[in-house]
């Protein structure tokens with residue numbers, strides 16, 4: 001593992017000459033012009049292959065295929081595309097920060113455990129460095145640590161950086177990869193990503209193919225910094241402080257971690273053990289980009305089963321599981337009860353509402369009715385059910401605060417969660433620190449019972465007997481789309497379903513809803529919405545019995561059947577087999 005590198009080691013990497021040529025003046029689009037001059041003067045040809053950069057946008061991230069070999073999935077994140085994207089980010093950052101002529105901006109680069117990480121890290125470094133910015137490489141890191149590096153004040157570690165790039169595709173298969181970008185204002189949003197891709201496309205088009213592919217790469221200096229040591233020591237300090245400045249507040253607790261061979265393997269050795277916890281039985285801590293054990297994803301059934309089994313076998317007090325880049329997490333108590341999805345939100349809401357009575361908890365759209373009752377009736381808070389997407393919930397919480405509605409927690413059923421006290425940073429490790437604080441402070445005040453203190457906090461949360469998510473695919477090439485986009489098609493289906501629900505006396509449309517159509521009936525509810533990224537209509541159904549869930553499913557199916565471009569097989573299977 002790569003966690004204990006000495007910090008701030010300068011080393012040399014290779015960079016394309018066309019990037020080096022363009023180091024002089026770097027405000028706004030001047031970066032493009034200088035690239036172009038460099039290339040033209042070498043008399044090189046333009047790229048032969050056309051790249052649709054916009055297809056690489058995935059909400060507020062960039063994602064693509066980085067490893068060849070999977071049928072039907074050609075590589076889209078090539079080294080040259082990656083260099084151009086990094087250069088696009090550099091140009092965007094220069095325009096935002098407008099540094100004085102004497103100041104060089106610096107950008108930190110980290111990656112998760114994917115097998116393409118090293119290649120992409122080198123390409124990103126070339127793109128950034130060639131644009132005249134300093135590159136600080138962190139190696140294996142978590143997404144939240146990358147954002148943190150934009151706000152840490154510590155010159156010894158070259159912090160704060162002006163911008164940060166995390167190379168990750170979260171829980172997606174091994175052949176994918178992608179980028180998340182940060183400044184001290186937080187993660188970049190969709191319009192910024194589009195802007196960066198526009199710049200990247202122009203840069204790419206103006207650069208000759210042999211310059212990237214065949215020319216000798218000139219050396220460039222980058223720095224390597226062991227930033228994870230600062231990031232984790234801050235997590236350790238936070239738990240110690242919450243426990244009343246006790247050095248080892250978790251002494252006597254047995255807490256195990258499942259990192260799914262992602263980037264979260266640091267947590268037992270660098271957070272839990274310094275706090276005194278026993279971590280024997282932790283599993284899949286070594287990074288392995290082929291994810292041989294299970295997908296690192298707290299929403300994945302196999303992943304949750306793996307950590308639950310480990311907790312029970314080791315008779316541990318608590319289990320913790322992270323996704324690949326540690327911006328999502330979940331827990332398991334000592335009895336094997338999963339604390340993920342609605343339960344994790346209920347638990348976090350209980351902790352936050354103890355500190356901030358009456359505050360508004362912002363969640364994604366697929367949260368249960370039982371959660372609303374729990375937050376509002378049991379905890380005395382407000383539940384603001386918003387849209388799916390971690391960036392959406394965080395931005396909404398920030399917006400609410402700006403108009404005078406106090407909110408301290410924005411959290412999704414996916415395990416993404418951000419707290420106001422932690423700069424609205426979407427951090428799976430910090431969510432778990434809040435649980436550790438609870439354990440530690442209970443111990444400090446003499447309360448025993450291990451993780452029962454956590455389980456007790458979600459007591460009274462009503463949970464449906466049946467909760468499913470079915471994904472209805474839209475065939476984008478189907479003639480029924482009549483040349484329109486899958487979004488228009490999906491929205492037409494949603495509107496039609498809404499109208500049908502309106503005219504059915506047994507069903508009731510949710511009075512306040514921010515995406516898709518949410519309908520109550522048969523003692524339960526369903527929500528049909530458009531996926532954030534894919535040509536898919538995800539359908540969530542929750543009901544008190546299978547029979548009721550099937551009734552709701554049949555209602556949606558009858559409407560879906562009128563839209564011939566929809567692949568309703570998952571829904572049909574559900575209503576038939578249930």
Ligand SMILES: O=P(O)(O)OC[C@H]1O[C@H](O)[C@H](O)[C@@H](O)[C@@H]1O
Nearest residue numbers: 388389390414530531532533538
């Ligand atoms: O809309 P979907 O396809 O269900 O995807 C929704 C999910 O996409 C990504 O994984 C985001 O990181 C999540 O924040 C979001 O909830």
